[in-house]
Amino acid sequence: MSLVKIRRRDILLGAAAGAAIAGTTRRAAAAGPVQMVSHRYPALEYYAEKMKTAVPGVTVNTQLMPFDKAHELVTIAMSSKSDNIDLFYANDSTFLTYAKNGWLRPLD
Numbered sequence: 001m002s003l004v005k006i007r008r009r010d011i012l013l014g015a016a017a018g019a020a021i022a023g024t025t026r027r028a029a030a031a032g033p034v035q036m037v038s039h040r041y042p043a044l045e046y047y048a049e050k051m052k053t054a055v056p057g058v059t060v061n062t063q064l065m066p067f068d069k070a071h072e073l074v075t076i077a078m079s080s081k082s083d084n085i086d087l088f089y090a091n092d093s094t095f096l097t098y099a100k101n102g103w104l105r106p107l108d
Helices: 008-029 042-052 067-079 092-100
Strands: 034-039 060-065
Touching (some): 042 060, 060 067
Parallel strands (some): 034 060
């Protein structure tokens, strides 16, 4: 099995694209606001603010917290098959863990 090197920029771009896709889907389904979880870091705070205005008319609730708390919240939500988190930040190691557990799906 070969590992693909994922850069931080790839994750942020994927999160921004996911916000636009999730926001469009949410609005069409007339569901609640998009829920985003991330840890507090200057660059992530910047992109969290940008996601709030990415799709007009779509509300994005951001929860920024320490990394260990965010990881715990996402792990609990995904292991229980909950759909209450729409977007989250994942670094290389957490991304591989989430994928190995079968919690991620391709956007296509």
